Amino acid sequence: MEPTTILDTIIANTLVPLALRTDQEGRFPREAVQALAEAGFLGLISATSVGGQGKGLREAVQVVSTLAKTCPSTAMVVCMHYCAANVIEQFGAEAQRREIAAGRHLTTLAFSEAESRSHFWAPMSTAKAEGDGFVLDARKSWVTSAGEANSYVWSSKPVAGDGASTLWLVDASSPGLSIAGRFDGLGLRGNASTPMTAQGVRVNASDRLGEDGKGFDAMMGVVLPWFACMNAACSVGLMEGALERAAGHVGGTRHQHLGSSLADLPTIRAYLAKARIKTDMAGALLQDTLSAMETGRADTMLRVLEVKAAAAETALEVTDIAMRVCGGAAFRKEAGIERLFRDARAASVMAPTSDVLYDFIGKAVTGQPLF
Numbered sequence: 001m002e003p004t005t006i007l008d009t010i011i012a013n014t015l016v017p018l019a020l021r022t023d024q025e026g027r028f029p030r031e032a033v034q035a036l037a038e039a040g041f042l043g044l045i046s047a048t049s050v051g052g053q054g055k056g057l058r059e060a061v062q063v064v065s066t067l068a069k070t071c072p073s074t075a076m077v078v079c080m081h082y083c084a085a086n087v088i089e090q091f092g093a094e095a096q097r098r099e100i101a102a103g104r105h106l107t108t109l110a111f112s113e114a115e116s117r118s119h120f121w122a123p124m125s126t127a128k129a130e131g132d133g134f135v136l137d138a139r140k141s142w143v144t145s146a147g148e149a150n151s152y153v154w155s156s157k158p159v160a161g162d163g164a165s166t167l168w169l170v171d172a173s174s175p176g177l178s179i180a181g182r183f184d185g186l187g188l189r190g191n192a193s194t195p196m197t198a199q200g201v202r203v204n205a206s207d208r209l210g211e212d213g214k215g216f217d218a219m220m221g222v223v224l225p226w227f228a229c230m231n232a233a234c235s236v237g238l239m240e241g242a243l244e245r246a247a248g249h250v251g252g253t254r255h256q257h258l259g260s261s262l263a264d265l266p267t268i269r270a271y272l273a274k275a276r277i278k279t280d281m282a283g284a285l286l287q288d289t290l291s292a293m294e295t296g297r298a299d300t301m302l303r304v305l306e307v308k309a310a311a312a313e314t315a316l317e318v319t320d321i322a323m324r325v326c327g328g329a330a331f332r333k334e335a336g337i338e339r340l341f342r343d344a345r346a347a348s349v350m351a352p353t354s355d356v357l358y359d360f361i362g363k364a365v366t367g368q369p370l371f
């Protein structure tokens with residue numbers, strides 16, 4: 001079977017029946033993650049030399065976007081897994097890479113901190129040399145899949161010397177790691193995106209991902225392009241899901257006294273047309289960003305900065321339109337639109353937030369350094 005067919009089967013069998021419960025109960029989509037793991041999707045971007053599928057960002061974007069049409073919570077869990085797995089592929093030990101490739105290991109990013117908030121590139125948490133290893137202390141403010149992942153790609157201040165940060169692979173079973181309750185958010189409610197604390201968590205030198213003090217380079221060069229594209233993919237998939245539901249609703253709902261459907265109203269059709277254009281523009285920018293990255297185009301960094309903000313802000317508009325054209329019906333859970341409307345709100349405040357990206361893009365187009 002083609003991977004897309006397998007993915008469609010997983011979506012039909014697992015995401016569709018559970019998406020509502022995932023949202024209502026704020027429940028981690030464990031069944032979906034398990035089904036994706038068994039079908040090889042957690043090892044999608046792992047090299048074939050360690051047993052993975054050997055695919056790249058384009059395929060990861062396709063998977064995240066397809067999942068997001070039905071369950072953005074699951075899509076964001078997978079997005080974070082691919083971001084962290086990509087760092088581990090580049091800097092991690094072979095044993096962990098093999099675990100991820102085999103689908104036995106879910107990972108995620110633990111960057112944002114209580115002290116530096118959305119400025120994830122500036123961790124205030126510490127890593128101190130002790131004996132033959134290191135000790136981590138941190139207050140992480142948001143970690144998707146907290147308490148559910150097997151490991152965390154973790155940022156801290158450098159142990160010694162210059163540089164903004166150092167990255168580590170922290171095993172989820174490490175003593176001293178704790179999770180602050182259950183995630184009860186507005187949207188992406190299945191994400192288990194809770195704060196985490198590290199108090200005297202021990203790591204070994206072999207758990208360091210890259211050189212001490214070089215975490216910023218990995219964040220900007222390895223994580224940011226992948227996260228920007230996959231976060232945008234989540235927004236694009238979510239818009240597709242909202243449009244599909246909205247079109248279905250307005251086509252099937254009748255004003256019987258007039259003998260016509262909502263889709264017979266030109267106003268409704270015009271709103272949907274605008275939402276379709278906006279969705280396609282965001283999707284086209286995402287495809288262009290992937291092409292820029294693949295061919296090393298001169299405008300690659302500008303596209304990477306643009307794509308997440310463009311898709312996130314467009315998703316706010318498109319889900320707003322979907323709510324409007326479906327009227328009071330969209331307020332109810334049955335239409336499945338208010339869930340996507342709430343889920344859409346996360347991307348614009350996920351770091352780098354849209355407003356931070358606007359500042360970066362403004363600096364880029366006026367020839368100023370970003371930092």
Ligand SMILES: Cc1cc2nc3c(=O)[nH]c(=O)nc-3n(C[C@H](O)[C@H](O)[C@H](O)COP(=O)(O)OP(=O)(O)OC[C@H]3O[C@@H](n4cnc5c(N)ncnc54)[C@H](O)[C@@H]3O)c2cc1C
Nearest residue numbers: 109110111112117118142143144193346349350351353355
């Ligand atoms: C569902 C969800 C899942 C998440 N998962 C993860 C995860 O897995 N790993 C992780 O590390 N983090 C994660 N995050 C955290 C996320 O990346 C951000 O760090 C977090 O949402 C920022 O919230 P805050 O309240 O700390 O923002 P603040 O930094 O307090 O920002 C508040 C407002 O100020 C604006 N602002 C801040 N600085 C500037 C600036 N320089 N210019 C203009 N405006 C500015 C922001 O845009 C925002 O509107 C997640 C967040 C959400 C919502």
